[in-house]
Amino acid sequence: MTDAALIFDRALLRRRRERAAATFAEHDFLVAEVAARLADRLEDVQRRFPLALDLGCHTGQMSAALAGSGKVERTVAADLAPAMVAAAGGGVVADEEALPFADGRFDLVVSCLNLHWVNDLPGALVQIRRALKPDGLFLAAMLGGETLTELRDAWLRAEAAEEDGAGLHVSPFADLRDAAGLLQRAGFALPVSDTDRLTATYADPLRLMAELQGMGESNALLERRHRPTRRATLLAATEQYVSHHAGADGRVPATFQVIYLTGWAPAASQQQPLRPGAATTRLADALDTVEQPSGERAGR
Numbered sequence: 003m004t005d006a007a008l009i010f011d012r013a014l015l016r017r018r019r020e021r022a023a024a025t026f027a028e029h030d031f032l033v034a035e036v037a038a039r040l041a042d043r044l045e046d047v048q049r050r051f052p053l054a055l056d057l058g059c060h061t062g063q064m065s066a067a068l069a070g071s072g073k074v075e076r077t078v079a080a081d082l083a084p085a086m087v088a089a090a091g092g093g094v095v096a097d098e099e100a101l102p103f104a105d106g107r108f109d110l111v112v113s114c115l116n117l118h119w120v121n122d123l124p125g126a127l128v129q130i131r132r133a134l135k136p137d138g139l140f141l142a143a144m145l146g147g148e149t150l151t152e153l154r155d156a157w158l159r160a161e162a163a164e165e166d167g168a169g170l171h172v173s174p175f176a177d178l179r180d181a182a183g184l185l186q187r188a189g190f191a192l193p194v195s196d197t198d199r200l201t202a203t204y205a206d207p208l209r210l211m212a213e214l215q216g217m218g219e220s221n222a223l224l225e226r227r228h229r230p231t232r233r234a235t236l237l238a239a240t241e242q243y244v245s246h247h248a249g250a251d252g253r254v255p256a257t258f259q260v261i262y263l264t265g266w267a268p269a270a271s272q273q274q275p276l277r278p279g280a281a282t283t284r285l286a287d288a289l290d291t292v293e294q295p296s297g298e299r300a301g302r
Contacts, residue, residue: 008121008224015119015222019083022218026061029216034063036143036260037114041067043141051110055080057098058116062090101129108133113142127188137269140190146197146259147177152247160238181261190265191272198260203253207243210256
């Protein structure tokens, strides 16, 4: 990886996840909800998975959801932060950018709200695909580009008024349009991506910021401002948040866009697309209609 590809301070991220582990259960609503939604997707898969990897396990929310699905026999928990792994009941300390697993190790790899902190996402996806057995399944949920738009807007407005320019406070999350392409680029078969939005409300913006810290999701951008935030700027950001985004009840919303990724490790047994010109059935026959020569309109 070149320096140009570095966006996140992974060492800082590890430290923040370490600190968050002890009280993560007080702030795990988003991870628990998305973990349940990921596990629900296994209901549509008519097979069982002997060995799964919970990549970025937090304190065990995804592993618990997989166990409750009845589709997974055994799950290995892995996380960048040792304290998260310990809180999840044990597992493997692993960096998503340098996975320590042998090729073809798992039947299923699931990642719940973790991959948006990876610098080299295409490279991480390649490693995940290699860790899967042929015809193994990859399921992931990551935060997308419309996440925390209200917070981003409030900081931009506040720093425009109080500082010499706007800093970076919210991560440059992935775009849905690129998600399926990333899976295909990494060598996954049958790639699918879709999105969902969840909105939480808070009594005030400071409660949201405290929640993000408790989740271990505070700003870890390499290009963040390293000097302490001025009190006047913080107060201005909270005022901007309330004035532009608060509801009629005075509470402020926080939007989380969740991008879901699904892909399969290639296998000879999977259905393959036909070569161009190899079709054996005419489209007109399938549609029960009359084929029209090129350049002519029906009814002429």
